[in-house]
Amino acid sequence: MPAPVAAPVVSETPVARVLSRTDIIAMANAAADATSSGAKMPESASAAEGSRFEIELLFGCDGPAAEDSRDPFQWRYDSKSSSLRVSVAPAAFDPQEWLGEPTSVAGSIARPAAREEAIEGFWIARPWSSRETCNPRRLQLLHSASTL
Numbered sequence: 001m002p003a004p005v006a007a008p009v010v011s012e013t014p015v016a017r018v019l020s021r022t023d024i025i026a027m028a029n030a031a032a033d034a035t036s037s038g039a040k041m042p043e044s045a046s047a048a049e050g051s052r053f054e055i056e057l058l059f060g061c062d063g064p065a066a067e068d069s070r071d072p073f074q075w076r077y078d079s080k081s082s083s084l085r086v087s088v089a090p091a092a093f094d095p096q097e098w099l100g101e102p103t104s105v106a107g108s109i110a111r112p113a114a115r116e117e118a119i120e121g122f123w124i125a126r127p128w129s130s131r132e133t134c135n136p137r138r139l140q141l142l143h144s145a146s147t148l
Contacts, residue, residue, distance in 0.1 A: 019053035022130040057122055059088075061134035072123070093119040 019027075030042040059073030065087075067076070072089045095117035 016052060019048060019051050021055045021132055023048075024053060024055070025128060025130050055124065056132045057124060058126075058132070058134055088122075090120045091123055093121070095119055 027042070027044050027048055031045045033039070034041050057073065059071075060075045064076035065071055065074035072091055073087070075084065075086045077084050098119055099117060
């Protein structure tokens with residue numbers, strides 16, 4: 001009779017938790033509370049450093065966009081071709097608006113480095129809302145209005 005074979009030892013590597021919008025808002029609230037009350041920064045804030053996160057950017061909650069819409073996030077359905085068209089375009093932000101004026105050196109304005117600053121990204125509507133889906137009541141109202 002053959003000797004019993006031991007089951008292989010499988011070491012489970014812990015999977016890093018991906019932070020959600022709700023997690024980030026909770027950490028920001030805890031950090032703001034600690035800062036405003038002079039308390040120690042919460043452990044959750046420092047533990048989150050370098051963590052991955054996902055934030056769902058809601059768009060299209062008001063229904064399809066007009067063909068001439070210039071909204072950066074939009075969708076519309078083309079019934080002739082039976083196709084759904086989704087468009088997401090990053091926004092270009094004015095570096096002066098975000099970075100401010102160059103620092104002054106001995107009364108004169110310091111010239112920026114030879115490189116151009118560029119800030120591009122996505123604007124998050126309602127950043128402090130923990131809702132990660134469109135408001136069902138609003139969708140119901142839109143559907144009701146479209147069937148009148």
